[in-house]
Amino acid sequence: MPVPALLFPADPLNPRRPDPHYTWEARLLRELGGEYHLVDHDALLAGRAEEAVRRVPSDCGALWYRGWMLPSSDYAAFARALAGRGATLLTSAAGYASAHELPGWYGVFEGATPSSVWIPVPARVGGAAGEAFGAAGGAAGGATGGAAAPCQGELADAVARLGGRGPAVVKDYVKSRKEAWHEACYVPELADLAAVGRVVERFVELQGEYLAGGVVLRRYEEFARTTAGRPEGGGSAGGRPAVGRSTGGRPAARARRTVEARVWWLDGEPVLVGPHPDTPDHPAEPDLTEVRPLVRALGCRFVTTDLADRADGSGWRVVEVGDGQVSDLPRGVDASGLLSSLIAT
Ligand SMILES: Nc1ncnc2c1ncn2[C@@H]1O[C@H](COP(=O)(O)OP(=O)(O)OP(=O)(O)O)[C@@H](O)[C@H]1O
Numbered sequence: 001m002p003v004p005a006l007l008f009p010a011d012p013l014n015p016r017r018p019d020p021h022y023t024w025e026a027r028l029l030r031e032l033g034g035e036y037h038l039v040d041h042d043a044l045l046a047g048r049a050e051e052a053v054r055r056v057p058s059d060c061g062a063l064w065y066r067g068w069m070l071p072s073s074d075y076a077a078f079a080r081a082l083a084g085r086g087a088t089l090l091t092s093a094a095g096y097a098s099a100h101e102l103p104g105w106y107g108v109f110e111g112a113t114p115s116s117v118w119i120p121v122p123a124r125v126g127g128a129a130g131e132a133f134g135a136a137g138g139a140a141g142g143a144t145g146g147a148a149a150p151c152q153g154e155l156a157d158a159v160a161r162l163g164g165r166g167p168a169v170v171k172d173y174v175k176s177r178k179e180a181w182h183e184a185c186y187v188p189e190l191a192d193l194a195a196v197g198r199v200v201e202r203f204v205e206l207q208g209e210y211l212a213g214g215v216v217l218r219r220y221e222e223f224a225r226t227t228a229g230r231p232e233g234g235g236s237a238g239g240r241p242a243v244g245r246s247t248g249g250r251p252a253a254r255a256r257r258t259v260e261a262r263v264w265w266l267d268g269e270p271v272l273v274g275p276h277p278d279t280p281d282h283p284a285e286p287d288l289t290e291v292r293p294l295v296r297a298l299g300c301r302f303v304t305t306d307l308a309d310r311a312d313g314s315g316w317r318v319v320e321v322g323d324g325q326v327s328d329l330p331r332g333v334d335a336s337g338l339l340s341s342l343i344a345t
């Protein structure tokens with residue numbers, strides 16, 4: 001049986017080459033004897049999946065994708081367009097959504113990850129803002145073209161489900177705005193519903209049209225942090241490449257970052273344990289005993305888990321799960337074992 005090839009996003013300025021962010025991975029893959037084809041990420045996001053995959057040869061069999069994040073609906077269209085050419089993405093559309101979106105993996109990882117609740121937020125059609133909560137701060141009405149923030153009642157209900165008090169973190173089903181920590185990510189006290197509303201509303205405003213799925217509230221847990229404050233804002237502003245290409249250049253958020261290990265799993269086995277892209281110089285050695293059976297229970301072939309050590313040393317926690325195809329791999333990490341495993345399956 002032929003081995004799988006990889007798909008990388010093409011460079012928008014030179015469609016015959018991989019996007020510069022993925023050049024080193026593509027080069028390493030070739031050195032390892034692997035093959036890749038290129039896809040048009042912008043066309044995928046624009047709903048033109050057939051056009052996006054037109055450079056993928058017909059009947060090329062099994063494929064893994066390594067590229068920018070895609071909303072789950074676009075990934076499904078991507079998989080269908082490839083199937084139409086006789087090619088199969090080895091992660092199904094359902095598998096992608098399970099690993100990529102918090103509600104897809106949370107049930108399996110509950111207990112090993114901070115307690116979380118979520119409020120689905122329908123994409124805004126026609127610009128109606130809905131009843132926004134906590135309009136202070138000038139964020140009333142949300143972002144142009146974005147979704148409307150959850151209403152006061154929905155937030156109060158979500159806060160109650162999360163225990164009603166204590167600090168929390170806000171994100172959507174996929175990403176946070178951690179670079180705007182105090183403004184759009186961290187809630188010091190859930191009992192202060194007006195403050196919850198302000199943070200959520202600012203988060204929804206900043207996410208704009210990229211808000212994925214809905215608003216998630218997670219109980220804040222104290223994790224071990226870097227000791228020396230690295231200059232922030234110059235590196236990846238998201239450990240997983242975001243839907244667009246905007247990374248880096250964002251203002252400083254917190255002086256000390258959580259030290260996370262990113263563990264790459266293929267068929268339930270850890271094929272690479274590396275640093276999180278936000279702290280590439282801080283390798284961690286997580287204990288995988290508890291996480292391994294959970295990854296297997298999730299049942300997705302290629303996933304990542306970001307693990308952080310509790311500040312009190314009481315054990316490793318799953319900060320988030322991701323689809324391995326769209327998780328970022330920091331430069332400097334030896335990815336040869338990972339890539340070799342992908343093309344050997
Ligand atoms: N429940 C929590 N308790 C404490 N800190 C948290 C919690 N959730 C998230 N954080 C902090 O916020 C950061 C961003 O959260 P998270 O990883 O969920 O979002 P993200 O935007 O998807 O990040 P990534 O760049 O890994 O894709 C984490 O790296 C961690 O430092």
Ligand SMILES: [Mg+2]
Binds near residue numbers: 239306319320
């Ligand atoms: Mg993360």
